[in-house]
Amino acid sequence: MKAKWKIPLILTAAASLLLLAGLQRLLVPKYMGKVVEGSFIEEYYKEDTPHDVIFLGDCEVYENISPVTLWREYGITSYIRGSAQQLIAQSYYLLEDTLRYETPKAVVFNVSAMQQYEQENETYNRMTLDGMRWSSSKWNAIRETMTDGEHMLEYLFPILRFHDRWKELESDDLRYFFTKKQVSHNGYYMRADVRPVGNLPVERRRRDYSFDDRAWEYLDRIRLLCEQNGICLILMKAPSLYPAWYEQWDAQIREYAQEHGLQYQNCIEAADEIQIDFTQDTYDGGLHMNVYGAEKMSRYWGKILSEIPGVEDRRTDEKLAAVWNAKGEYYDAMKAQQEQEFAQFGYLVQFYTEE
Amino acid sequence: MDELIELLEEINPEAEYRTCETLIDDGFLTSFELVMLVTQIQQTFGVTIPPTRIIPENFNSAESIYNLIRELGGDC
Amino acid sequence: MLLVSYKFAAFFAGLAVVYYSIPRRYQWVLLLAASYLFYAGGGPVYLLYPMATTLSVWLIARRLSAMERPSKRLLLLGLLLNFGILAVLKYTNFALGNLNRLAGTDYSVSWVLPLGISYYTFQSMGYLIDVYHGKYKAEPNLARFALFVSFFPQMTAGPINRFDAMKQELFAEHRPDSVRIWTGAQRMLTGYFKKLVIADRIGPAVSAIIASPEVFDGPYVLLGMLGYTVWMYADFAGGIDIVIGAAQILGIRMTENFDRPFASRSLAEFWRRWHMSLMQWLREYIFFPAASSRFSQKTAALFQKWFGKKCGRKAPVYIANLTVWLIAGIWHGASWNFVVWGLANCVVMLISAELTGVYRKFRKRFAFTGRKWYRCFEVVRTFLLFCWLEMFEYYPFMTVFAMTANLAASLASGSLADGRLQLLGLERADWLALLISVLLLVLSGILTGEKRISARIRRSPAWMQYAAVFGLFLAVLITGVYGRGYEASQFIYNQF
Numbered sequence: 031m032k033a034k035w036k037i038p039l040i041l042t043a044a045a046s047l048l049l050l051a052g053l054q055r056l057l058v059p060k061y062m063g064k065v066v067e068g069s070f071i072e073e074y075y076k077e078d079t080p081h082d083v084i085f086l087g088d089c090e091v092y093e094n095i096s097p098v099t100l101w102r103e104y105g106i107t108s109y110i111r112g113s114a115q116q117l118i119a120q121s122y123y124l125l126e127d128t129l130r131y132e133t134p135k136a137v138v139f140n141v142s143a144m145q146q147y148e149q150e151n152e153t154y155n156r157m158t159l160d161g162m163r164w165s166s167s168k169w170n171a172i173r174e175t176m177t178d179g180e181h182m183l184e185y186l187f188p189i190l191r192f193h194d195r196w197k198e199l200e201s202d203d204l205r206y207f208f209t210k211k212q213v214s215h216n217g218y219y220m221r222a223d224v225r226p227v228g229n230l231p232v233e234r235r236r237r238d239y240s241f242d243d244r245a246w247e248y249l250d251r252i253r254l255l256c257e258q259n260g261i262c263l264i265l266m267k268a269p270s271l272y273p274a275w276y277e278q279w280d281a282q283i284r285e286y287a288q289e290h291g292l293q294y295q296n297c298i299e300a301a302d303e304i305q306i307d308f309t310q311d312t313y314d315g316g317l318h319m320n321v322y323g324a325e326k327m328s329r330y331w332g333k334i335l336s337e338i339p340g341v342e343d344r345r346t347d348e349k350l351a352a353v354w355n356a357k358g359e360y361y362d363a364m365k366a367q368q369e370q371e372f373a374q375f376g377y378l379v380q381f382y383t384e385e
Numbered sequence: 386m387d388e389l390i391e392l393l394e395e396i397n398p399e400a401e402y403r404t405c406e407t408l409i410d411d412g413f414l415t416s417f418e419l420v421m422l423v424t425q426i427q428q429t430f431g432v433t434i435p436p437t438r439i440i441p442e443n444f445n446s447a448e449s450i451y452n453l454i455r456e457l458g459g460d461c
Numbered sequence: 462m463l464l465v466s467y468k469f470a471a472f473f474a475g476l477a478v479v480y481y482s483i484p485r486r487y488q489w490v491l492l493l494a495a496s497y498l499f500y501a502g503g504g505p506v507y508l509l510y511p512m513a514t515t516l517s518v519w520l521i522a523r524r525l526s527a528m529e530r531p532s533k534r535l536l537l538l539g540l541l542l543n544f545g546i547l548a549v550l551k552y553t554n555f556a557l558g559n560l561n562r563l564a565g566t567d568y569s570v571s572w573v574l575p576l577g578i579s580y581y582t583f584q585s586m587g588y589l590i591d592v593y594h595g596k597y598k599a600e601p602n603l604a605r606f607a608l609f610v611s612f613f614p615q616m617t618a619g620p621i622n623r624f625d626a627m628k629q630e631l632f633a634e635h636r637p638d639s640v641r642i643w644t645g646a647q648r649m650l651t652g653y654f655k656k657l658v659i660a661d662r663i664g665p666a667v668s669a670i671i672a673s674p675e676v677f678d679g680p681y682v683l684l685g686m687l688g689y690t691v692w693m694y695a696d697f698a699g700g701i702d703i704v705i706g707a708a709q710i711l712g713i714r715m716t717e718n719f720d721r722p723f724a725s726r727s728l729a730e731f732w733r734r735w736h737m738s739l740m741q742w743l744r745e746y747i748f749f750p751a752a753s754s755r756f757s758q759k760t761a762a763l764f765q766k767w768f769g770k771k772c773g774r775k776a777p778v779y780i781a782n783l784t785v786w787l788i789a790g791i792w793h794g795a796s797w798n799f800v801v802w803g804l805a806n807c808v809v810m811l812i813s814a815e816l817t818g819v820y821r822k823f824r825k826r827f828a829f830t831g832r833k834w835y836r837c838f839e840v841v842r843t844f845l846l847f848c849w850l851e852m853f854e855y856y857p858f859m860t861v862f863a864m865t866a867n868l869a870a871s872l873a874s875g876s877l878a879d880g881r882l883q884l885l886g887l888e889r890a891d892w893l894a895l896l897i898s899v900l901l902l903v904l905s906g907i908l909t910g911e912k913r914i915s916a917r918i919r920r921s922p923a924w925m926q927y928a929a930v931f932g933l934f935l936a937v938l939i940t941g942v943y944g945r946g947y948e949a950s951q952f953i954y955n956q957f
Contacts, residue, residue, distance in 0.1 A: 038924075042924070042927060046931055049935075050935075053935065053938075053939065057939070152945070179945065181467055183467050184944065189938065189939075190938075190943075190944060191944055191945075193938060193939045193940075193941070193943075193944070194942075194944070194946045196890070196939050196940060197888055197890040197891070397817075397818070397821070399821050399825070415729065415814065415817060416729075416744065416748065417778045417782070417814040417817070418814075418817070420748075420749070420752040420753075420777055420778045420781060421774045421775060421777070421778055423749075423752065423753060423777075424752070424753075424757075424758065424761050424773075424774055424776075424777045424778075425774055427753070427758065428758075428761075428762070433753070434753060435594070435753070436745075436746075436749040436750040436753055437594040437596065439749045439753070
């Protein structure tokens with residue numbers, strides 16, 4: 031090929047690819063408004079200081095633990111790698127992914143994901159997986175948890191999945207085209223509104239209380255990965271009143287923990303000790319904690335985590351202190367604003383849906 | 386030949402059959418008229434035109450139709 | 462395997478690469494392997510059907526070719542066997558349905574039709590008849606003949622190819638030709654545009670309209686009528702574009718199936734430009750044989766005796782026409798709707814044939830008939846006539862007339878802007894996309910017709926052509942209806 035042709039050809043190809051990439055960026059959901067959970071996984075990569083503790087799990091971790099409180103009261107650095115309906119396999123691969131960047135001293139895994147191995151709703155998969163950086167872990171996570179009708183190609187090129195959003199592009203798509211705003215507090219989802227526990231659906235009896243074999247397998251893999259890296263694994267069950275956490279399930283986890291010498295904390299049982307007030311500390315009637323509940327949970331967990339060798343009070347580290355003070359300011363500002371809004375309207379504007 | 390021209394004019398009097406060479410291509414004979422013509426030819430000249438021979442090239446001019454009939458052993 | 466799937470894209474891209482890297486004399490073997498692989502995608506059992514047709518037709522054709530006087534019985538055996546398979550598979554339920562209605566029973570079978578059975582059956586029957594008539598020799602190589610029957614692009618939507626034209630294309634050695642590959646890719650792209658942006662968008666809305674005439678009456682009848690035609694055309698012509706484009710990339714030229722049908726000035730012309738390969742097939746293997754059949758000629762003689770020369774002369778035309786449209790109707794679908802639709806077309810065609818003389822005089826008498834506006838009028842009239850006839854496909858017979866009257870009554874006062882528009886499941890943006898893309902289609906059709914302009918477009922600078930193609934690609938990528946779509950509400954975390 032003549033040199034005369036080479037340059038225009040390369041320029042055309044580059045321009046076309048750039049345009050495609052731009053369109054893809056424009057069309058992919060930004061998760062900056064009502065649904066911020068889709069941004070959590072991605073936000074982790076902005077961190078530039080290490081964490082002693084990593085929390086893994088679904089909404090039962092990212093709504094129930096406040097890393098800022100852990101820092102303020104115990105000097106513990108932590109991050110929550112959790113997203114909506116995060117499956118246990120996804121938690122495993124997220125741990126793999128995290129270990130590429132740092133090796134924490136402790137990992138707290140919330141066991142609620144044991145009860146459902148497969149994804150029920152494709153949109154949760156996208157919220158969890160799209161945020162991951164590309165690596166073999168992401169590839170494997172997708173392969174393992176894809177629902178019927180999902181396709182690897184749609185993860186490689188998300189425009190294939192989200193092209194239809196051309197009809198509902200909103201101002202956020204332009205505003206957050208280049209950079210996104212911070213929406214979580216080290217993976218914590220803040221809610222300062224209050225909705226006391228009301229009538230919860232009755233716990234149905236089940237015919238079979240055994241967990242899926244594949245869930246057990248991934249629990250093993252999480253445990254082994256922690257062992258290999260000298261990480262202390264702790265199992266946790268968040269204090270959610272619904273969906274039910276059956277005694278039979280609890281017993282199986284307890285037995286597993288005992289067998290492998292792991293610590294297991296069931297926070298439903300410890301609710302009194304944690305001092306959870308279900309009329310004040312939940313924002314959705316007992317499913318998830320609001321910020322008051324999460325802070326109580328953090329105080330409780332701080333005590334447990336402080337005992338772990340290597341998890342230290344790092345408030346004396348000036349660099350860390352500066353970073354965490356900034357986090358704290360943002361945390362306080364958001365909390366104050368939500369409190370003010372809740373007092374004024376009785377709901378939070380950002381999350382309000384007309385019913 | 387005159388007999389053939391007569392037949393053609395009976396079907397569509399609008400064309401100049403002695404000179405025109407695009408009877409089918411220019412729509413002087415629609416496929417309906419073509420079939421009528423074939424029926425008529427078979428009865429008048431006592432030949433059988435097999436379906437495979439009913440193609441535009443054979444019917445585009447009076448001359449080619451004439452040749453076809455001769456070829457099939459018709460008397461005209 | 463569907464033409465619109467990631468799987469097909471991967472399959473085809475892989476095939477094209479291998480196709481041009483192996484020794485050229487094996488290219489056709491690869492195509493046969495790929496075709497069977499493609500076909501087996503729907504379940505290996507289905508391979509048996511085209512294989513049965515291939516084997517039986519190959520054997521019979523070889524035999525016919527070897528005879529000094531080809532045996533008509535043998536031909537009939539081949540025809541009956543293969544049309545028999547088609548008829549049994551496609552029309553058993555239709556027949557049972559009619560039986561059930563008469564006898565009050567409830568029989569049905571649940572056979573899945575093998576992909577493209579109508580297309581490859583018609584194609585191979587054309588071959589058999591041609592061999593019988595000695596148009597060309599039978600293919601001696603079974604594998605080669607198998608490729609002709611089951612070449613994968615045509616298995617989904619036709620066109621119905623002829624053996625004498627196809628054999629040079631299929632069995633020749635093809636070297637990669639960048640221009641041909643680029644044009645083929647463009648052709649595929651326009652096909653995907655028609656299918657994904659237009660057909661798959663308008664399809665569900667039109668289905669909703671025509672499924673409930675009692676809800677969607679008045680102006681919606683018009684919307685449904687126009688929409689149905691747009692849907693049919695975009696879906697079918699789009700599929701054909703993909704097929705012909707894909708074949709072109711492999712260096713294989715296929716017969717065209719559409720020649721801008723909506724520019725036709727009469728229904729007869731329309732049917733020469735829409736689904737051309739089928740209509741050509743019917744003309745060649747049904748219309749003319751039926752017209753010159755002994756039955757037709759006897760009837761003609763009889764009518765001539767009873768009703769005079771004119772009537773006698775017309776009898777074969779009527780018989781042939783009726784046969785063609787009955788077959789065309791039932792070919793399109795196994796239901797009375799399609800039979801009635803075929804007959805309705807037949808009636809219109811016969812009426813206009815009867816009026817040919819009057820038209821000719823009318824045109825000669827009035828000079829304005831040569832004007833451009835009059836031609837436009839004819840085009841619009843033909844289009845509306847076709848749209849209206851399509852109603853017989855989707856409405857019950859009597860409903861067609863009721864809905865036509867209903868539509869006429871509402872023309873003055875009716876409005877589409879009521880709550881019913883929401884029921885169709887299309888957003889404002891969808892309607893806009895439809896409007897723009899249909900206009901684009903019309904425009905490109907007009908430009909193709911204007912030889913000077915289209916020649917100038919072909920000569921335009923490379924960057925302009927590339928920009929246009931890339932723009933079309935983006936349009937398909939973004940506004941195409943594929944994948945699971947996006948509804949913001951799905952993405953609202955529902956707290957569990």
